[in-house]
Amino acid sequence: MNHPTTTTTTLVEPDAFAITADLTQARLPRWAVLLVGVIALGVAGLVTLLTGWSPTGGLVLAVVLMVAGFPLWSMVVEGRRAAADRLATSLVWGAFVVVLVPLVWLIWMVVSHGVSAIDAEFLTYDMRNVVGAGGGIFHALWGTILVTLAATLISVPVGLFTAIYLVEYGRGKRLARVTTFLVDVMTGIPSIVAGLFALALFVLIFGPAIRVGFGGAVALSLLMIPTVVRSAEEMLRLVPGDLREASYALGIPKWRTIVKVVLPTALGGIITGVVLAISRVIGETAPLLVVAGATDSVNFNLFEGRMMTLPVYIFSQYSSPGVVPVGTEGDPPGYARAWGAALVLIVIVMVLNLVARLIGTYFAPKTERRR
Amino acid sequence: MSVTAPPPAPRAARAVVRPGDRIFAGIARAASLTIMLALAGVFVFLAIEGLPGLSAPENIYAPAEDFWSYVGPLVFGTILAAVVALVLAVPFSIGVALFISHYAPPRIAAPVAYVIDLLAAVPSVVFGLWGGLALASSIRPVTDWLYANLDFIPFFAGPPSVTGRSMLTAGIVLAIMVVPIVTALSREVFAQTPRLHEEAAMALGATRWETIRLAVFPYARSGVISAVMLGLGRALGETMAVAMVLSAAPVVTLNLISDTNPATIAQNIASNYKEATPDKQAVLIATGLVLFAVTFAVNFAARWVIARSERKVSR
Numbered sequence: 232m233n234h235p236t237t238t239t240t241t242l243v244e245p246d247a248f249a250i251t252a253d254l255t256q257a258r259l260p261r262w263a264v265l266l267v268g269v270i271a272l273g274v275a276g277l278v279t280l281l282t283g284w285s286p287t288g289g290l291v292l293a294v295v296l297m298v299a300g301f302p303l304w305s306m307v308v309e310g311r312r313a314a315a316d317r318l319a320t321s322l323v324w325g326a327f328v329v330v331l332v333p334l335v336w337l338i339w340m341v342v343s344h345g346v347s348a349i350d351a352e353f354l355t356y357d358m359r360n361v362v363g364a365g366g367g368i369f370h371a372l373w374g375t376i377l378v379t380l381a382a383t384l385i386s387v388p389v390g391l392f393t394a395i396y397l398v399e400y401g402r403g404k405r406l407a408r409v410t411t412f413l414v415d416v417m418t419g420i421p422s423i424v425a426g427l428f429a430l431a432l433f434v435l436i437f438g439p440a441i442r443v444g445f446g447g448a449v450a451l452s453l454l455m456i457p458t459v460v461r462s463a464e465e466m467l468r469l470v471p472g473d474l475r476e477a478s479y480a481l482g483i484p485k486w487r488t489i490v491k492v493v494l495p496t497a498l499g500g501i502i503t504g505v506v507l508a509i510s511r512v513i514g515e516t517a518p519l520l521v522v523a524g525a526t527d528s529v530n531f532n533l534f535e536g537r538m539m540t541l542p543v544y545i546f547s548q549y550s551s552p553g554v555v556p557v558g559t560e561g562d563p564p565g566y567a568r569a570w571g572a573a574l575v576l577i578v579i580v581m582v583l584n585l586v587a588r589l590i591g592t593y594f595a596p597k598t599e600r601r602r
Numbered sequence: 603m604s605v606t607a608p609p610p611a612p613r614a615a616r617a618v619v620r621p622g623d624r625i626f627a628g629i630a631r632a633a634s635l636t637i638m639l640a641l642a643g644v645f646v647f648l649a650i651e652g653l654p655g656l657s658a659p660e661n662i663y664a665p666a667e668d669f670w671s672y673v674g675p676l677v678f679g680t681i682l683a684a685v686v687a688l689v690l691a692v693p694f695s696i697g698v699a700l701f702i703s704h705y706a707p708p709r710i711a712a713p714v715a716y717v718i719d720l721l722a723a724v725p726s727v728v729f730g731l732w733g734g735l736a737l738a739s740s741i742r743p744v745t746d747w748l749y750a751n752l753d754f755i756p757f758f759a760g761p762p763s764v765t766g767r768s769m770l771t772a773g774i775v776l777a778i779m780v781v782p783i784v785t786a787l788s789r790e791v792f793a794q795t796p797r798l799h800e801e802a803a804m805a806l807g808a809t810r811w812e813t814i815r816l817a818v819f820p821y822a823r824s825g826v827i828s829a830v831m832l833g834l835g836r837a838l839g840e841t842m843a844v845a846m847v848l849s850a851a852p853v854v855t856l857n858l859i860s861d862t863n864p865a866t867i868a869q870n871i872a873s874n875y876k877e878a879t880p881d882k883q884a885v886l887i888a889t890g891l892v893l894f895a896v897t898f899a900v901n902f903a904a905r906w907v908i909a910r911s912e913r914k915v916s917r
Contacts, residue, residue, distance in 0.1 A: 285743065316809035323705050326697025327714075333778050334721055337732045392633030400627055401634070410634040413641050419832075419901035420644070420894070421839025423868045427890040428644045431651035439880045453640060460637075486626035507723075514725020517841035517868065521875055542727040542842070549731055549846060566735060573728045580723050 345574025390459030426518025462504025499594025679864030686773030
């Protein structure tokens with residue numbers, strides 16, 4: 232882009248400057264973006280002050296002025312094509328900024344409301360006999376842990392062995408093709424349909440009023456299995472064929488090769504996939520609402536009685552938040568509990584994601600990996 | 603796309619078949635049959651429990667008279683919410699995906715991509731909570747403005763909902779949930795554009811935007827379409843975010859900002875299952891079956907689009 236400023240050899244003739252000057256178009260200086268931004272903000276601020284708009288309205292106006300004004304200036308100085316390029320750049324940056332707004336707003340709301348709701352009582356009390364403020368998420372926390380654990384125990388063996396079948400045994404067979412297709416279909420099952428399936432299954436066996444935590448686990452594993460199969464399959468395919476062949480050459484049976492060579496090599500990736508799958512289903516609400524029900528008490532038994540879970544807790548605190556005490560102002564007490572539980576849930580999900588990344592980095596097989 | 607060689611074909615010279623081998627292969631095959639059974643189970647059990655819902659006593663369907671007129675507005679609401687969400691989400695998703703793959707400096711792009719992936723993991727109930735408690739009360743100025751200036755468009759015929767719990771709010775919440783998914787998939791597709799295509803365009807003097815239009819978009823079209831379809835599938839099946847934001851009635855209307863909005867199937871199930879009698883429960887399960895059919899069709903169309911294009915998008 233720059234003109235050759237100093238040349239030690241005399242390859243560049245003196246009048247080359249004139250030639251490049253003819254070839255390059257007029258371009259806006261680098262600080263043009265900043266200038267337009269400042270002007271847009273200034274104009275919008277002035278309009279806001281004069282007409283009494285809200286600050287949000289002023290900000291929107293500033294963004295519009297910026298996105299429209301910069302390409303216009305470019306059109307005048309640089310021509311149509313460059314202006315289109317500038318417009319696209321502004322729009323892409325604009326899209327990025329606009330998407331950030333609700334996401335930052337969401338995180339900020341959850342953190343700011345959640346932190347003030349969380350204390351020792353909130354984490355160690357259930358909602359039994361709680362009217363008004365107080366109470367906590369103890370029962371929901373345990374419910375979430377137990378249901379998710381049960382779902383993991385169901386879906387990891389099924390998912391892992393399916394992946395083993397697809398990679399090691401099913402090559403080219405019809406069952407493998409059908410399974411791959413069905414896993415694709417399973418990925419698209421809406422979570423509430425998974426819940427209805429578990430409900431229909433348990434209602435058919437135990438009668439219409441049944442609501443148990445284990446039903447929630449069945450529903451969640453239906454959502455979890457495809458994720459586990461996908462990630463485990465991908466990881467197993469990354470294990471180099473040389474390793475398998477070396478093992479076969481030593482006379483090791485195929486199944487021991489899989490258990491002792493293939494699985495350990497892919498272990499890091501498989502665990503990462505499982506943890507990510509857990510972090511995805513741990514926030515599922517609809518299926519648990521339908522089959523596991525809601526309750527105010529602690530229940531450690533997966534096979535009997537309703538079981539509260541964190542997402543359902545958030546929903547029920549939101550939909551029946553209680554009443555504001557007479558004579559006071561503010562939100563009903565349930566909202567604070569809902570925000571607190573939402574913060575706990577988000578922290579759990581983020582920690583699981585982080586753990587998954589760390590496992591993925593540290594236990595990565597020492598072979599070349601995709602990306 | 604895999605960098606390693608495929609595993610060796612197992613047809614080695616007549617090896618001894620050991621019992622361990624046979625058992626292990628059996629377990630693996632059983633696992634994949636389990637998946638088949640589970641999926642068949644979903645159909646069978648939903649059908650067994652849901653079929654009585656097609657012909658339940660008439661008062662169950664009130665105010666409608668039979669199942670199809672009961673489920674019709676729900677299907678309409680489901681599709682309307684999903685379409686609103688996609689119309690809002692897709693331009694932004696493609697913008698952000700381009701931002702990550704082509705515009706942002708690498709030092710920003712990687713963290714942004716990571717954060718977008720994290721956001722895909724935020725539970726929908728949290729989005730619902732935010733939508734219900736924060737967005738709904740803040741959206742009044744926008745809906746008021748739309749009503750005042752654009753009320754000749756049927757979408758904004760108003761009068762605007764006082765609580766803000768309208769189809770528009772639900773659509774925005776859904777859009778925010780769909781953006782990370784569509785972004786993540788499109789970004790991968792954009793990043794796979796052959797470097798040489800882009801460099802050829804650049805060498806011909808194309809600006810960055812022209813490069814993207816000439817080299818990136820044609821290459822990525824099918825991948826982006828399937829990403830959008832998958833996002834649509836998610837928006838169709840989303841329950842909690844809609845249930846917590848929308849105040850619903852059994853109506854069919856295009857009006858996005860008023861306080862009578864059509865319900866979605868998933869939301870209708872979630873808000874009615876509690877007081878459901880066995881008859882009503884069967885009806886709800888039958889609507890769930892309809893939802894499954896709709897999402898299945900959408901996902902199937904997405905796979906078809908992927909399969910049809912010669913350039914397979916690796917996932």
